[in-house]
Amino acid sequence: MLRAAAPVVFVVSRDTARAVSLKDSLKNTDVQHIPDAETLLREAHVQPPHVALLYTDTPGVPLWEVLPMLRQRSELSATQWLAVGSHGLGEMLSAGADALISDTTPLQALSLQVNNMLGRAQQHHDHQERVAQLQRKMDNWEHEERIRDQLVHMLVHDLKNPIAAVMGLLEIVEDDHRVPGDSRELITVARDEAQHLLHLTVNMLDVRKIQAGKMNLKRELVFSPMFSEVIELARGDVGSGLRDREVSAQIAQNMSPVSADPEILRRVMANLLSNALKHTTSGGTISLSVQVVGDQVHVSVRDNGEGIPAEDIPNLFAAFEQSRLTLHGRFDTGMGLAFCKMAIEEHGGSIWVESQRGKGSTFTFSLPYAQDNEEDDFAELLA
Template sequence: MSDPQRPTVLVASADERHARDLQAALPDARVRHTADAESLLRDTHAFTPDVTVIHASLPSRVPIAEVLRMLRGRDDLTHTHHLLIGGNAAALMTAGADLATPAQDASTPALVYALLRRVRQTRHLTDRAAKLQTQLTAAEHDERVRDQLTHMLVHDLKNPISAVMGLLEVVMEDEGRIPDDLAELLRLAREETQHLLHLAVNMLDVRKMQAGKMHLDRQTMFAPMFSDVVNLALGDVGAGLRDRRVNLNFPLGLSPAHGDPEILRRVFANLISNAVKHTTAGGRVDIGARQTGDTLEFTVADDGEGIPAEDLPNLFAAFEQSRLTLHGRFDTGMGLAFCKLAIEQHGGRIWVESERGVGTTFTFTLPLGPEEDDDFAELV
């Protein structure tokens, strides 16, 4: 019984001795013989040789170069290599031969062996590429399923979470009838509900940005507008800031920048919330801006516990967070992942500096907007 793993060489020659000599020199290969061009074409339909050794003197009704072109044009012989012996080497190489030699001699087995090795390498790479493509297709399918699941989950969660928040706010408005201890529980319930809503929205938007499906509503933003955005972000963070000292520093002379106010509001809210998470009551949160060259640079700094150095490299990755936090609440890390993607989509960059026991500073940049024209300046 023949070994299917053994390479196959098809010798096309009027003289069968060429095949026998090659078989003797290549005992690890299966060498078969075919006597004319018509048999060559027929035999290669019956099986796929790894290498064909075609003699230019092979009986044929058409030129050998044309036979080569026919073999090269077949999809089932994509990996087959061809060695031409005799004839016009240059013309045969042009027609599709991989190698050509004047005559079958002692060097022929080495040429055939070289082609067999090339075929083996090519097939190995092709098989590997096919496996990788299969894995990529499966990964893309899984990614689509995750995206659809995330989208469905977030949309199904947003409405009931918003409803719970609204009901809690209605109850909290009736302060006179609620005991102090119950009011504190209601406040905590509202904070946790708002946190859950932020997690869900961040998760959805991170997936959108990663897929390139979120588009920014850019506007020309001046210093007062940035101050308004930060104040809105402080309101989003909510009661967590009531026992923190917050300092704002937005110079009025800042040049304008292009940005999406709503997205930047969420960036600030995430960074401020992170500062609250790493500080205790009475802690300080400083929020500022300055112009550096052709960018605006914004900072959110705290004097809290700081972040361990080993956590910093992956801090902006989804599902990553510092292992050392004061609040003890599990977080997905989606907030900082959202910040990174949002700032990069604005054309800026974001980074963090932290020292244990001293505090943490998050910094991000936005490119300046175009210079305002004279007409616009007169209107201002």
């Protein structure tokens, strides 16, 4: 087993005896004599010391003139500088000395001071090493994130086109009157599953975009009629599974507008409807409401399914999390609710869920009213 290298102590002085006596006093320490400032500049670069004793009576270039240059070197950032002398200590302190001590101090006290500074130097070195380790981990994490982003991006874009093509072909076959009724039902299921797969891939990409701050909202003023349009489009996105559910919608009329991206709202509504669909059985009910609450608009999607276990709710909006209580075997990444949370928060709103076992769940998100200047712009446009 390799032994750790002994700590290095420089004694910068014209008197070699000072280094010899200190070496005898400090055990397991490599004490080196440095005769002048020029040698110090050279040797400190070759072998950075843990502690350097700078005697102010050292001949040649004054040590307080070279100390600022030494302190700027990155390899000497952990070095402790001890100024020793009976004069010039003020200059040494201004130059950056860590401690001052008289040259008449007994050897035992000087050794104690050096040992204390060795301890501080070791602590500083350990902290630097810890920071370096964390930086390496951060670099590795950022590298992995970049690779993950590239992989997700390539995966989604490589999947979107063939999925869309499959959906289009299935729709053509579904509309063909020559297809028997029972086969048409199977085609409808296949088209719905292809639609679900498309939602999974797009949600995955959008979650990564929002996390990277690359989701740019295309805001518009959204009034009551547009909420109705968004809900109808979202129902179409979910597919034929909703035909077996009783779906109703109540939208407050003459609401003040919210500033939102209609396409993103459509995606949020489609995800919440899809979530309600998978937690209800055939014949279940799903109700949507858009209501004014204070200075916000609250949009809710309620179902009468089995509800969500209380222990699942805290992590329900996290990516790759979903309730363990689902009424179908369809695989889900949990990205849909994660996307909803991030998208609504990008709009300045919030989203939450209320659920009771055996009685269903209600997902609600809030959107703040548009600011006055945005309403003024709309009024000017109408004028």
